[in-house]
Amino acid sequence: MEITCKGCGSKFIIPDEKIPKDKTVKIKCPKCGEKTVIEPENDEMEIESISYSDEVLSDIYEDKRLALFVGENKEILEKILPKIEEMEYKLIQSEDVRDAVRKLRLYHFDLILIEEKGDIRENMVMKYLNRLPMAIRRKIFVVFLSNNFKTMDQMMAYALSVNLILNLQDVEKVKDILYNAIKKYETFYKPFFDIMKEIGKL
16 A cells, blocks of 8 residues: 655555555654554545535635534533634534535534544544645644543543543533633644645645
8 A cells, every 4th residue: 555644744654564454544654753643444434425515605604713512412502602603603403424424525623522422532523633734734723522531631632532531520611721722732733834825744
């Protein structure tokens, strides 16, 4: 299999027998260290089979930053909805992952909040996000709403390929935690985004 690094564009060959057929693997670029995610073939086919959403967002969404809540828990949604909208996002709910992917294929969401339901690494939304070009993925801030992990556990967030972990016990503080985390993230990546804009990649 020929792999193209999303970080530096380098190409390298991995023998097919070295790549498991039934699970997701991450391969580190020998030049820049960027990790490329390779999904099992059936997952690739399933994601590609999901069409674009036929839901047309109303005019009230124009010129608004969009946020997507992926989950079924109405209680959590009711708690975070006013806090997220105070931050000038328009929050949309998607109860199942296939519907979420359909929306992601059609619209750009600046913020995605994913409710814990099983292993997030097997979540189809995360698999879709991890296949995006890095320049696009870095413009999306992903929050994992967890029962099990600590809020702002940076090592675990890195391991799960999300930007922030928010334990549900801290959901009342979502506005302050998110505001500070996003501000730090944007400050850190500002030079990267500026360069990408200069070279026409954004």
